[in-house]
Amino acid sequence: MSHSHYKPDTQSITGGHDPAEHQGSLKPPIYETSTFVFETAEDAKSYFKSVYALDESAPKEAAGYIYSRLDSPNLKPAEHRLAMWEGAEDALIFNSGMSAISTVMLEFLRPGDTLLYSAPLYGGTETLIKKVVAPLNVETRSFGPADTADDIAVDERVALVYVETPSNPTNDLFDLEIAASIAKGCGAPLAVDNTFLSPIGQQPLAHGADISIHSATKYLGGHSDLTAGAVAASADLIDSLRHLRYRIGTTASPQTGWLLARSMETLRLRVDRQTENATKLAAYLDEHPKVAEVRHLSLLNPGDPGFDIYKRQCLSPGAMISFALEGGEPEVFRFLNEMDIIQLSVSLGGTESLASHPWSTTHSTVSPDDKRALGIGPGLVRFSVGIEDSGDLTNDLEKALTAV
Numbered sequence: 001m002s003h004s005h006y007k008p009d010t011q012s013i014t015g016g017h018d019p020a021e022h023q024g025s026l027k028p029p030i031y032e033t034s035t036f037v038f039e040t041a042e043d044a045k046s047y048f049k050s051v052y053a054l055d056e057s058a059p060k061e062a063a064g065y066i067y068s069r070l071d072s073p074n075l076k077p078a079e080h081r082l083a084m085w086e087g088a089e090d091a092l093i094f095n096s097g098m099s100a101i102s103t104v105m106l107e108f109l110r111p112g113d114t115l116l117y118s119a120p121l122y123g124g125t126e127t128l129i130k131k132v133v134a135p136l137n138v139e140t141r142s143f144g145p146a147d148t149a150d151d152i153a154v155d156e157r158v159a160l161v162y163v164e165t166p167s168n169p170t171n172d173l174f175d176l177e178i179a180a181s182i183a184k185g186c187g188a189p190l191a192v193d194n195t196f197l198s199p200i201g202q203q204p205l206a207h208g209a210d211i212s213i214h215s216a217t218k219y220l221g222g223h224s225d226l227t228a229g230a231v232a233a234s235a236d237l238i239d240s241l242r243h244l245r246y247r248i249g250t251t252a253s254p255q256t257g258w259l260l261a262r263s264m265e266t267l268r269l270r271v272d273r274q275t276e277n278a279t280k281l282a283a284y285l286d287e288h289p290k291v292a293e294v295r296h297l298s299l300l301n302p303g304d305p306g307f308d309i310y311k312r313q314c315l316s317p318g319a320m321i322s323f324a325l326e327g328g329e330p331e332v333f334r335f336l337n338e339m340d341i342i343q344l345s346v347s348l349g350g351t352e353s354l355a356s357h358p359w360s361t362t363h364s365t366v367s368p369d370d371k372r373a374l375g376i377g378p379g380l381v382r383f384s385v386g387i388e389d390s391g392d393l394t395n396d397l398e399k400a401l402t403a404v
């Protein structure tokens with residue numbers, strides 16, 4: 001059953017699952033098995049040929065399932081739905097955002113190559129680059145949101161351009177068309193971490209990116225009850241990444257794939273509501289005397305850095321706010337300790353509102369000088385807005401700000 005001619009909101013309900021292939025089950029059953037039985041020894045031989053690319057003529061994906069570390073039927077609906085939302089030919093689900101990012105870096109980077117990346121980045125990605133990628137004799141070079149194409153040093157050794165936009169936690173925007181032209185000039189792919197906006201708010205492939213990456217733990221999963229990662233790209237790139245996923249075992253479990261497909265049915269509903277709430281709360285915070293600065297894409301005005309990029313590249317402002325309190329860590333701690341409905345936790349993108357202090361948590365591995373240079377001061381709060389009542393959330397912010 002192909003529903004590919006339907007609109008994304010329709011396909012996200014039924015896409016990637018055909019009841020006729022599952023005894024009429026309306027919803028995908030969970031294949032909670034580590035291994036699969038082959039009908040014949042010949043099938044086993046031919047599946048292995050595909051998976052381990054033993055001969056060039058073998059199809060790139062096995063015609064059947066072998067073992068759940070390699071692939072599982074429960075990953076297919078979520079992969080189908082993500083590819084559809086991202087406007088990509090295909091997609092892959094991984095067992096965490098970091099494993100999706102690591103797999104992409106491992107696919108393209110070799111000793112002697114250069115990785116060009118935007119800064120700031122999610123702290124875990126920054127640590128991966130500094131502690132794992134750089135020691136493999138890969139030169140790692142960053143550029144900031146204020147750098148123009150002329151400021152970014154490039155050469156033929158650049159093997160991957162990696163951009164996170166909007167950046168975690170500052171909501172800085174990077175121009176994907178400029179990044180794509182830099183990557184193209186070096187013959188390198190452009191990979192974009194699209195976690196913060198989700199495909200509802202930004203579709204990087206439409207702006208020249210080759211790969212869109214997600215921590216699916218966030219908006220794609222949307223309920224803070226799973227960890228997963230995802231990549232959307234052309235069929236050829238996905239085939240190569242799938243083979244690397246087979247080899248290094250960064251595949252998501254059947255249960256995770258199942259939960260993710262279920263969650264993606266409501267992706268637009270959740271993200272739209274979260275975005276609406278965030279836009280109201282950003283306006284409230286922007287007027288508050290105890291708040292020094294608010295960063296939410298809805299607050300960008302003509303002439304602001306990032307405004308033109310926002311208008312060209314983003315479909316909506318998303319639900320991630322960062323704001324700085326007058327003062328520093330003591331004021332932020334008083335604020336966080338006083339919240340009631342908004343919970344003190346470091347993840348984002350779920351139905352519930354969460355706030356955290358990047359300086360002492362998600363970005364604690366980045367040096368204080370680097371954090372300050374990147375706009376992550378000790379007074380900064382990261383706020384992931386949920387789907388609760390916006391009046392209740394405003395009252396909670398007011399209560400916590402009164403304690404500062």
Ligand SMILES: Cc1ncc(COP(=O)(O)O)c(C=O)c1O
Nearest residue numbers: 096097098122168195215217228
């Ligand atoms: C922007 C961004 N990318 C990647 C990751 C890593 O994802 P995961 O925690 O699912 O490994 C995170 C996690 O917070 C993130 O915020």
